[in-house]
Amino acid sequence: MKKRTIYEELGVSPSKEEVHKALENQEKGLYPGAFCKVLPDISGDTDYCSIFHSDSAGTKANLAYMMYKETGDLSFFKGIVQDAIIMNVDDVLCVGVSGNVLISDTISRNKRLINGEILAVLIHEHISFCKWLTALGFPIHLAGGETEDVGDLCRTLEVGVSLFSRIKRSQIIDANNVQEGDIIVGLASSGKASYETRYNSGISSNGLTLARHGTLHHQYYTKYPECYDNGIDEKLIFYGKHLLSEPLSGTDLSVGEGLLSPTRTYSPVIVEIFQHFKTKIHGIYHNTGGGQTKCLNFGNNLCYIKNDLFEIPPIFRLIQASSGASWEEMYQVFNMGHRMEIIISEELSQDIINISERFNIPAKIIGYIEKSPDSDRKNHLLLDTTEGKFQFSKILGKIV
C-alpha cells in the first residue's frame, strides 16, 4: 500500500479521489473534456451555454486571521476575498469566459472571533475587487451574498464564491482538443505583474493546510488553538521552523505575507490572448488542486512532458525545507512556479509569451505533449525538474 502523504495525514485529499468516485457516473455537461463543466443555456438558447462554478479561499482564511491577530492589520482579510474570487475567475478563463460574469459570496463566520469590523472589510472588498477586475478588462459583478454566524461549525472564517456566466458556445475552449505535438506555455505564478502593487509569492489558494502546518513554528499551537482541527495529532500541527514575522528570503515579504500572498489573476493576460488567438488555443489549465499534475485530467491518451519548469519560487522552497514534504508531493500540491498553462501549437507560442511578458509576467515553453505510449486512454506526465524526475499516470480516474 502506498505511503500516506503529509497532506493526507493532515486530513486533505489532494486528488479528491472520493469526490471523483461519487461523481463518476454523473453527467459531464456539453463538453465533457473541458476544464470546467459547461451546461446548456439556462434559457434554452442552443447558441449559448451556462457555466456555474464554486470555490473558496479554504483554510487560507485561518492564516489571515492569525496575521490579523499578530499585527492588528485588517487588510489581510482583503486578500482572502481576492483568493475566493480568483480561484473561480481563473478556472473559468480556462473554458473561454472573458467577462459577463456574476458572483455571489458566502461568508461563514465564528462571530465570537470575526467581528462586525472584519465582516465589513470582507463585504466591501468583494465589491471593490470586482470593480478592480472590471477596470482591468474582465467585467464581473457582485450579485449578492449570504453571511452566516455558525461558530458551532466554523472555527474562524470561511469565504466562498459562486460564479455564473452565460456565453456563446462558439466561445468555449474545449481541452479535448489538446493533442500530440502541442506545446505547453507556462505563465509564472510569482513576481510582480504590471497590474500588481507588490511582489506575489505565487502560492495561490491551495495546499494551505500543508503550507501552514509544515512552515509555521509549534509556538502557534498554544497561541491559536482555534486555527486547527484538534483531532489531528499534535506533532502534525504547526510543526515547521518559522515565525510569521520572519523575512521570506529572496523577497520583500515576511513568511506570513508570503503564505498569504493573494491569488494572482491572469485575466488581463488571458483576455488579451483571447483577442488575438482564441480559436487557436487547444486548452488552458489552471494548476490549483493537484498542482503540476492537473493536466492529467485533460486530453486523451497523451503524455505530458514538462522539462523546463520555472525556477522554484522562494515560498515553495521554504515550505519544502521546513515541512520535509518530498519534492514529489510538493509538485502534486503546489504550482511550484507557474499556475497557468496554455496548450497551443509551437508556432504561436512566442506570441503568447510576448503578451504575458508585456504584463511583466515571465512566460516560457515549459514542455510539450506526445502521444501516450500505451494504447489505452491513459494520460501520463513526466516532470523533469531540478529536484528529480517524477512520473505520474491517470488510471481508472485516479492519479498515481
Next chain:
Amino acid sequence: MKKRTIYEELGVSPSKEEVHKALENQEKGLYPGAFCKVLPDISGDTDYCSIFHSDSAGTKANLAYMMYKETGDLSFFKGIVQDAIIMNVDDVLCVGVSGNVLISDTISRNKRLINGEILAVLIHEHISFCKWLTALGFPIHLAGGETEDVGDLCRTLEVGVSLFSRIKRSQIIDANNVQEGDIIVGLASSGKASYETRYNSGISSNGLTLARHGTLHHQYYTKYPECYDNGIDEKLIFYGKHLLSEPLSGTDLSVGEGLLSPTRTYSPVIVEIFQHFKTKIHGIYHNTGGGQTKCLNFGNNLCYIKNDLFEIPPIFRLIQASSGASWEEMYQVFNMGHRMEIIISEELSQDIINISERFNIPAKIIGYIEKSPDSDRKNHLLLDTTEGKFQFSKILGKIV
C-alpha cells in the same frame, strides 16, 4: 441596554444587524423592495433579469452528524441537502421564480469525521432531490459543485447551495406592492403535505443553534465535542432536557428527528398559485431568519397585525420549554407554525387557502395590514398570540 438574547449569547445575530450595516450603502438591484435581490439580465436583455442567491443548511449539519453517530443511519444527511436547496428555492419563490433554476453546491467537510461514504450520499442526494423537485413541477438542475477538505476550518460539515435563475421582469413579484388593507395568508409549516412521506415538524433550517443547545441534554457535551464552539461558556452548550432518541410528544418522530425534519418546500403550492393568481399577489414572505418578524423588512410605512396564528407545533413548544427562551425570542427566531405568507387582497384569500389545502397544507388568514400610525417610513408588527402580545418596529434598518 437591551438584554442579550440566548441566541446572541450563543454567538448568533438573529437580525444580522452587522451585515445590514455593512450593506446599507450598497446597490439594492432592480426592485429594492423585493424579497430577494433582482439584477439586470446577465446578457443585457431588458425584458429579463437575473437572480443569484446563496444559503446553507447551517449548523443543522451538526445535528445530522450526531444522529448518524447515534444510529448509524446515513440517510440523515439527505435532509441536510434538502435544507440547503429549499432555503434557496423557497426564498426565490417569493420573487416569482417558478423554475428555470440552476444550482451549485459547496460541501466543506472535516475529512476525519465525514468519510467518503457520507460524501457520496450528499453528492447523490443533490441530484436526486433536484429530480424530485422537477417532477413536482419546479424545474431545477444541479450544475456542479465543489467539495473541500478543510478540517482546520470546519468542525464537521457544511453544505451550501447557490442558485441562479433568469426570468422575465414581468414575472417578478415586488413586495413593494404590499399595502394597507391587504390580508396575510399563512401556509402551515408542520404536518404532512400530500407530497411528503412523513410528518414534518416545521422547524426548517434556521434557529438550529438555539434549538440544539436549548433542547439537548448536557450528556452530549462530552460525547460530541466536535459539534460546538468550545470558546462558548459550557453552561450554554447542550443545556436542555432531552435526548435525541426520546419521543417528540404529539408526533411520531423522536426529538432528534423533529429537530432534523427537512425544510418543507412550498413550491408545488406556490407554482399552482402562480398559475392562477400571479399578477394579483402583492408579496410573499418566507419566514426563515428573523422568524415571524421577517415581514418588517418589506413594504413602506405599514403595520402588520398577526392575530390568528396557527397553533404552535410541538417542536417549538419543546424548544421553548427546554431552553427557557422567552416567547418573544421564540417568535423572532422560529416560524412558530407557518413559514410562508402570501400577501393578497381579501377577496382572493380563500382561493389561496383552497390551493394550499389541496396539498394537505393547512392555510388560513393569520392577519392583516394597516397603515403605520407613524408618519415616517417605519414598519410595525403586532403579534397577538396565545402566549402574549409582542410588538416590534423597524427603525433605522434595525428591528427592535
